Structures are given as C-alpha cells and as structure tokens.
Amino acid sequence: MENALKLAMFGRVNIGEQLNEGYRLGIRKHNEEVDKNRHILYKIIDCVKFCGAFELALRGHDESESSENPGVFKGLVDFVASLDSVLQEHLQTATVFKGTSKTVQNELLDCMFSVLREHIIDEIRSADFVSIQADETMDISTQCQLVLVIRYIDKAHNVQERFFEFIPLQSATADSIATALLDRLSSILPDDKKSKLISQAYDGASVMRGATGGVQKKVQDVYVNAHYVHCYAHQLNLIMQQVTSHIPVVNQFFSDLAGFSGFFSVLDRVVAHRLPRASTVRWNFHIRAVNTVFEHKDDLIQCFETIRDSGEFEPTTVREAGGFVRLLEDDTFSFFLKLFHHIMPHVDILFSQLQKRTIDSVFVQRIMQQFTDNMQMIRDSIPNLCGEHSASQQQLAKKRRTQGPGELQRIAAEVCDTILGHAKERFSFTKHLISATLLQGDKFQQYNSQFPEAALNTTVEAYPLLNKNKLKTELSLIYSNEEFKNCSGALALYQLFMESNLQDTFSETVALLKILITTPMTTAESERCFSTLKRIKTFLRNTMSQDRLNALAMLSMEKKLIKDIHDFNHRVTEKFASLKERRAKLMYRK
Structure with a gap:
C-alpha cells in the first residue's frame, strides 16, 4: 500500500502541501x-x-x-x-x-492547420490503400503552386479526397514537381507503408505523364505500386478539341457561336439576360450556348432586326446585328446548331458524371459505354437531319458556295466518328485498370459461363498483394449469384459487403474493390482546390506566407471535416x- 501511494504521488508535491487549505x-x-x-x-x-x-x-x-x-x-x-x-x-x-x-x-491558424493535418495523416495511415492527385498552376501572384490531394477510404467506409497542401515550386519541371511530391509523401507514408500508395493522377502534360522522365515515372520508381491514371475529365476536353481542330467548318461554327455571347455581354439593355459564354477549356459550357441559340433562334432574329431598324444604335452594333441575322438564316450554321444540340447534352452529362468524387473505374467504363452508344445513335440519325435540305436549298448552297446536304452529311459523320474514335482510344483502360472489368455487373452472366482468366492474370500482375486463387473462387461465386448482376459500380458492391459483414468472407474481392475505389479517375478535386486558391489570394491577401495560405485553404476546403472532429477546439x-x-x-x- 505504501508503494502504491508513492507511485500515485510520484512527481507531485508532497501530501502535506496538498492537504493545505490555501x-x-x-x-x-x-x-x-x-x-x-x-x-x-x-x-x-x-x-x-x-x-x-x-x-x-x-x-x-x-x-x-x-x-x-x-x-x-x-x-x-x-x-x-x-x-x-x-x-x-x-x-x-x-x-x-x-x-x-x-x-x-496567426498562431491559431498554425494550430488549426496542424490539428487537421495530423487528423488526415492518421486517417491515411489507417487506410488500406492511398492515391494522390496533383496538378500545378500559376496563382494570382505569379507564384507556381502545386496542389496535393489525397484519396482514400476512411474507417466509416466513405471515399475521401482530402486537400493536403499547396506546395510552392521553383519551376514546373518534372524534377522539381517530383522532388516536392516525394518529400511530402515521405512524411505521410513511412518506409514500411510505401506499398499503400496504389495510384497517382495528373493531367496529360508530358511533364506529368512522361514514360521515362515524367513525374509519374519518378514517383513510381520509389513507390512501385503507384500506377499512373490520366485525368478522364481532361481526356473529354481533348476529345472535343480534336473535333474542332481537325474540321475547319466546325471550328468556324463554334467561333461564330462565341460571337453571340460576346455581342450580348456588352448589350445588356436589349435583352434581360446574357447568353452563356463558350469556353475552350470547359467544353460542357458550350451546351448552354448551343441550347440558348437553338431554342431562341426566332427571338434572336427578331431582336437583331429590332436593333437594325430602331436607329438608336451606333453603326458598328447595327452592322454586327445584320451579320448575326444572316448567320442565323444560314442553312449550314442552322444544321450544325441542330447537330450539336443533339450531341452536347450527352457531353454535358458525361462531363458532370466525371466530376463526382465517388466514381471508380467500373463506373467510368459503364458511363463511357452509354456515351458511345448515344453517339452511335446520333451517327445513325444523320441522314434524317440532312434530309431537311431540299433541292432548292442545294442549288442555293452552290450559288453561295456553302455546304450542300451531301457535304454536310459527310462532315457530321466525321464529327461523330471523331468523337467515337477518340473516346474509345483515350478511355481504353491501361494494364492496371483492366481489373475494373472483373466487377462490371452487365458482364457477370458472360463471365459465369467463361471466366475472364486473362483479366484476372493482368490484375494480379499489377497488384501482387492479391491472392489469385482465393480471388478467383470469390469472383466465381459472385458471377453465379443472380443478385450481384444489378451491381452499378465498385462503390455499391463494396458498401454491400461492408453492410452485410462479408468483408472476411470475400476478403480478396473487398481488397480489389478498395483498390478500384481508391484509384482516382479525375483530378477534379485539384481544380476545385485551385479555385479556392485563386479566391483566397485575390480576396484575402496577394502576399502571405505559405503556412497562412495553406491554413486558410484548409479551413475553407475541409470545413466539413472540422465539424466532424468533435473536440477540434x-x-x-x-x-x-x-x-x-x-x-x-x-x-x-x-
């Protein structure tokens, strides 16, 4: 008892002082x-x-x-x-x-940032697999910044994409970016946890994707399992850019279309609302311009004629209004307006689906199949679109030296073929993403009769940590069970296993699902981080220390995480x- 008393009082003041009332x-x-x-x-x-x-x-x-x-x-x-x-x-x-x-x-900002970083690192180290997303840009104060986003599945089985920090760069070279990334990764994942990093996602710049000297190769030399994934949202932009860059008539159409938004942006007193501006980077913005002009074509013609006849506008405005009237009445412009009125909604839907944080490679393959099917339907309906051009219109086209129905049909077919060809090529899965086909619900019936042995071998080769024989047994059971055929993606299947406490029974399948879910399909989160960076640098301070910048960005982007940490204060x-x-x-x- 005396020893227990001494242990309890070890390092404290003596009992006499503690008994003192004062x-x-x-x-x-x-x-x-x-x-x-x-x-x-x-x-x-x-x-x-x-x-x-x-x-x-x-x-x-x-x-x-x-x-x-x-x-x-x-x-x-x-x-x-x-x-x-x-x-x-x-x-x-x-x-x-x-x-x-x-x-x-400033000290409170440092402490908040430190607490959030520690919490995120604890979550990362408790996750089975981790992916990184990185992108670089020049901020508002002309400082080259690299954003680092970490993707993983937390203890509550939710997909998380956490902002980690903005990293200042001396230059945008592969060596500079790779050095900065490897330095941060070493503080997040110790040497015995390097195998956790299973994916790295960047945009398609040669500095990032270079097979011999790019950032992805330098990172994979240190983190062997970190397979490279091109941002799929960037790929969609590239597909649509190919359509305009190789087909001059289509390029001219979108240039003319952009003129409408430019005209009305300085002429707000004629119409109540501006037309949506077109964008060469975010192609989903074109959908609003196409739809607005197509649906309000007659109203626009009436508006332009009012401008010409009113006598209240300067000669330049009247001249431009007359040009737009002739453009809207042009058969070639009207044809492409109608064609892209059919195409752009599918591009817009696909783009919005690729911006979700919870998408996985199974989901991407399914929505890409839907997209190509819809593009093929439009491709098949082109003769009907061209059938509206009569013989008189064809004669008029010859006089005006514009495109006749036959030429328009050929160009429209080329547009659809370009989209289809590039979609299949750019969204074709690389070696490590072939694993997604193993869990594609619409193929389970086919796999039940003929097991996809080649895809399984490729998957195990890309991820040696998987037990091939046990995974094959588990997949065979999934393929033969009718209830699994309604699977809409890897995330839905994973949540089913976790909610049903089947993670031990299907341990290898769950591990494969975690890999597929953790692998990012887009760097949309990186773009959102840069949007926050721009607002902070513009509206708060143009010059601030890097620690304050990261702390303010973290408070903005991870405000939900702050609420979830019950003892944050x-x-x-x-x-x-x-x-x-x-x-x-x-x-x-x-």
Missing part, C-alpha cells in the same frame, strides 16, 4: 481562470473558423477601437461579445491576453497553449 484554494482559483480563458479562446477559434470557411479577410486596414471599418474578424468578435457577457467583459478589461492580435490569429487550444510559455493561464493544474 494550496487547494490556489489550485481551484487557477483552474477557474483557465476555464474562463479557454471559453474566450474557444469563441475566438470559432470566429477564425467562420472567416476561413467563408474565405473572409481576417484583418482590416484599421483595427483601432475608433475605426469604422475594422475588418470582418474584429466585427465578428464584437458581435459574438454582444451575445456573450464573459467575452464582452474580457475584451473591455483584458490587459494581458485579449486574443484579437495578429500574432494570436479543445485540440487546437491544447496545441496553442503548449506552443510557448504564455502569460495567460491556459493549462490546468492538479
């Missing part, structure tokens, strides 16, 4: 003051979180008490103080630790209190 009162008073200081700090942390989530500037130009424009953060703290008497009293009487200084803000406070010796009392005594 000592106990001092401890109680100290802890009460800590409670008050922590309550105040929690409120300040909430204000910083609010500003970060909505990308609001923390500081204004004038933070003095008499300032009429003190900044969002100061105004928010004053508002919270009006609802909290403890905080209000503190702000009025505090002389040691007020909590609203620039230094405290407590962990930030503990880290803030332990940074250095503070005059304010923030640590409890016993």
Whole structure:
C-alpha cells in the first residue's frame, strides 16, 4: 500500500502541501481562470473558423477601437461579445491576453492547420490503400503552386479526397514537381507503408505523364505500386478539341457561336439576360450556348432586326446585328446548331458524371459505354437531319458556295466518328485498370459461363498483394449469384459487403474493390482546390506566407471535416497553449 501511494504521488508535491487549505484554494482559483480563458479562446477559434470557411479577410486596414471599418474578424468578435457577457467583459478589461492580435490569429491558424493535418495523416495511415492527385498552376501572384490531394477510404467506409497542401515550386519541371511530391509523401507514408500508395493522377502534360522522365515515372520508381491514371475529365476536353481542330467548318461554327455571347455581354439593355459564354477549356459550357441559340433562334432574329431598324444604335452594333441575322438564316450554321444540340447534352452529362468524387473505374467504363452508344445513335440519325435540305436549298448552297446536304452529311459523320474514335482510344483502360472489368455487373452472366482468366492474370500482375486463387473462387461465386448482376459500380458492391459483414468472407474481392475505389479517375478535386486558391489570394491577401495560405485553404476546403472532429477546439487550444510559455493561464493544474 505504501508503494502504491508513492507511485500515485510520484512527481507531485508532497501530501502535506496538498492537504493545505490555501494550496487547494490556489489550485481551484487557477483552474477557474483557465476555464474562463479557454471559453474566450474557444469563441475566438470559432470566429477564425467562420472567416476561413467563408474565405473572409481576417484583418482590416484599421483595427483601432475608433475605426469604422475594422475588418470582418474584429466585427465578428464584437458581435459574438454582444451575445456573450464573459467575452464582452474580457475584451473591455483584458490587459494581458485579449486574443484579437495578429500574432494570436496567426498562431491559431498554425494550430488549426496542424490539428487537421495530423487528423488526415492518421486517417491515411489507417487506410488500406492511398492515391494522390496533383496538378500545378500559376496563382494570382505569379507564384507556381502545386496542389496535393489525397484519396482514400476512411474507417466509416466513405471515399475521401482530402486537400493536403499547396506546395510552392521553383519551376514546373518534372524534377522539381517530383522532388516536392516525394518529400511530402515521405512524411505521410513511412518506409514500411510505401506499398499503400496504389495510384497517382495528373493531367496529360508530358511533364506529368512522361514514360521515362515524367513525374509519374519518378514517383513510381520509389513507390512501385503507384500506377499512373490520366485525368478522364481532361481526356473529354481533348476529345472535343480534336473535333474542332481537325474540321475547319466546325471550328468556324463554334467561333461564330462565341460571337453571340460576346455581342450580348456588352448589350445588356436589349435583352434581360446574357447568353452563356463558350469556353475552350470547359467544353460542357458550350451546351448552354448551343441550347440558348437553338431554342431562341426566332427571338434572336427578331431582336437583331429590332436593333437594325430602331436607329438608336451606333453603326458598328447595327452592322454586327445584320451579320448575326444572316448567320442565323444560314442553312449550314442552322444544321450544325441542330447537330450539336443533339450531341452536347450527352457531353454535358458525361462531363458532370466525371466530376463526382465517388466514381471508380467500373463506373467510368459503364458511363463511357452509354456515351458511345448515344453517339452511335446520333451517327445513325444523320441522314434524317440532312434530309431537311431540299433541292432548292442545294442549288442555293452552290450559288453561295456553302455546304450542300451531301457535304454536310459527310462532315457530321466525321464529327461523330471523331468523337467515337477518340473516346474509345483515350478511355481504353491501361494494364492496371483492366481489373475494373472483373466487377462490371452487365458482364457477370458472360463471365459465369467463361471466366475472364486473362483479366484476372493482368490484375494480379499489377497488384501482387492479391491472392489469385482465393480471388478467383470469390469472383466465381459472385458471377453465379443472380443478385450481384444489378451491381452499378465498385462503390455499391463494396458498401454491400461492408453492410452485410462479408468483408472476411470475400476478403480478396473487398481488397480489389478498395483498390478500384481508391484509384482516382479525375483530378477534379485539384481544380476545385485551385479555385479556392485563386479566391483566397485575390480576396484575402496577394502576399502571405505559405503556412497562412495553406491554413486558410484548409479551413475553407475541409470545413466539413472540422465539424466532424468533435473536440477540434479543445485540440487546437491544447496545441496553442503548449506552443510557448504564455502569460495567460491556459493549462490546468492538479
């Protein structure tokens, strides 16, 4: 008993002091003051979180008490103080630790960023497989930035794509990008966890995808299982760009179409709404321009004629309006307008499906099959579209030196063939993605009669960690079971196994599903991160340290994660209190 007593009191003050009434009162008073200081700090942390989530500037130009424009953060703290008497009293009487200084803000940002990074790293290390998505761009202050996004399945069996950080680059060369990535990966995945990294996704730039000296090759030399996946959303843009670059008439059509949005963007008094602008990068934006012009063709003609006849506009505007009238009445332009009115909705649907975070290679293969089927139907219906051109229109085409029905039919067929050809070529699965075909629900009946031995061998070769014999047995059972044939993707099948507690029974299939789900199909999350970067750099500060930039970006992009961490404020406070010796009392005594 004496030994137990000494162990319990080891490192503490002696029993005599603890029994002293004055000592106990001092401890109680100290802890009460800590409670008050922590309550105040929690409120300040909430204000910083609010500003970060909505990308609001923390500081204004004038933070003095008499300032009429003190900044969002100061105004928010004053508002919270009006609802909290403890905080209000503190702000009025505090002389040691007020909590609203620039230094405290920056230290809190550092602590928040550190807590979130630690939480994400813990999730990554507990996941079975990890993928990275990276992209680089020049930000608003002309600094080359690389964004790193980590994709994995968390403990709740949900797919997560977490922003990790913006990395400043000296140059956009393969060596510079690869060095930065490998440096960050070494801090996330220790040497004994390197096999977890099963995929890396970038855009199609040669710097990224180079087979001998590209970023993906340099990363795979260190992380052997990190197979490269081209961003499928970028591939869709490339397909549509091929259509216009190789067919001059189509290129001219989209140039003319872009003229409508440009005309009305400076002429808002004639129409109530602007026409959607076309984009050469985001091809799904063309769908709105095509649909608007097609559906309101007669209204546009009437509008342009009103501009010409009103006599209220300058000669340049009248001349352009006359040109648009002739363009809308042109048979060739009308034909391509109708053709792309059929094509672009399918492109738009496919593009939006490729932007989802939860897509996997099984899902991509299924939606690509739907897309090619729809393109083939449009290809087959081209003669009907061209049949609307009468003989008189054909004679008129010869006089005007425009395209006749036969030539239009040939060009339309070339457009569809180009889309189909490039879709099949660019979306054809590379060696490690052949594994997706093993779990494609619409082929289960075919696989039941003839097992896909070649695809299984390719899968095991790409991922040696899988047990081939056990995986074959499990897949054979899945193929023979009618209930699995309605599988719509790897994620749905994975969730079924987890909800039914079948992860041990189908252990190899679950491992393959995790690989397929963790493998990213697009770098859409990277693009979203750059969008946040641009807003932060533009609306907050054009020059700031990299740590503050990453912290503000993290607060904005991972605001849901902050809500999910139930003790976030407590962990930030503990880290803030332990940074250095503070005059304010923030640590409890016993």
